[in-house]
Amino acid sequence: MISYEVYKILHIMTLLTLLFSVGLSLNNVEISSKRSFRIIYGVVSFLVFVGGMGLIARIGIKHGEAFPAWIMVKIVAWIVLNLLIVLILKTKNQKTKYFCAVTIAVVVFIAVMSAITKML
Numbered sequence: 783m784i785s786y787e788v789y790k791i792l793h794i795m796t797l798l799t800l801l802f803s804v805g806l807s808l809n810n811v812e813i814s815s816k817r818s819f820r821i822i823y824g825v826v827s828f829l830v831f832v833g834g835m836g837l838i839a840r841i842g843i844k845h846g847e848a849f850p851a852w853i854m855v856k857i858v859a860w861i862v863l864n865l866l867i868v869l870i871l872k873t874k875n876q877k878t879k880y881f882c883a884v885t886i887a888v889v890v891f892i893a894v895m896s897a898i899t900k901m902l
């Protein structure tokens with residue numbers, strides 16, 4: 783059985799990789815237009831989700847049970863993050879890329895706050 787710690791390492795390491803790749807694709811048109819780079823993006827992003835789902839199971843939320851609001855916030859944050867990444871990869875406008883990057887920082891902040899404080 784995969785432990786809580788392993789899921790957490792997967793969740794955080796894939797998140798860091800994803801954010802590092804966002805940084806790379808901001809100014810590197812050549813790399814961000816590569817099909818392999820986009821596929822890796824998709825796989826890493828999916829692994830963030832897999833890690834998150836594994837953590838949900840390990841913190842004792844049963845199958846079929848409603849998710850607490852702080853988890854819903856994170857799932858929405860993850861969807862928005864993916865949409866912004868797609869926009870960064872598609873747009874040629876540098877200003878739009880920077881706008882997306884700043885919005886990603888805000889979205890990640892909300893997701894991190896949500897996981898750590900569990901206020902909702």
Ligand code: HEM
Nearest residue numbers: 831834835837838841856857859860863890893894897898
């Ligand atoms: C924008 C995307 C996300 C970010 C930035 C993020 C960030 C984090 C961070 C920093 C932690 C560690 C918190 C701690 O150690 O106290 C964490 C834990 C966790 N995340 Fe995420 N996460 C994201 C997406 C998701 C998604 C999509 C899910 C669910 C599918 C999820 C579910 C969880 C769970 C269940 C924990 C464990 C909380 C605990 O140990 O009490 N996360 N997340």
